[in-house]
Amino acid sequence: MLRVLSVALGAFILSMGWAKLGWLADSTPLVDELRNWWGSAPLVSRWYIDYFAMPAAPLFARLVPAAELAAGAVLVVGYRVRLAAALSFFMVLNFHIAMGVIFELSYLTNAYGPPVIGGLAALALGAERRLPYSLSR
Secondary structure: OHHHHHHHHHHHHHHHHHHOHHHHOOOHHHHHHHHHHHHHOOHHHHHHHHHHHOOOHHHHHHHHHHHHHHHHHHHHHOOOHHHHHHHHHHHHHHHHHHHOHHHOHHHHHOOOOHHHHHHHHHHHHHOOOOOOOOOOO
């Protein structure tokens, strides 16, 4: 069952990275998104955007799509699932903090929230050293 979860979350993260490929050439879409989130974000998210995300936006604009594509592919093929799931967990959590959605009660009904975070946590904590039908080391 964890193998199915790994493939499903891998495909999801891969598609999220694919949608951000434009960020590799231009960080403006990320900066615009951060500014948009800042307007309705709680104080902690505004601090996070001001002092962490915005200053490093040019770096994150290149790092995030590459990391999402790599993590998604790794989860799909089943190589180093625990590591990929743990890193993806923190990557997704960073986005949820920056957006401020994690601090709202409606987060519990957000399809990008608990199912993704919970699934990645399950893979990071519960995946055996090698899931069935995975790429061997």
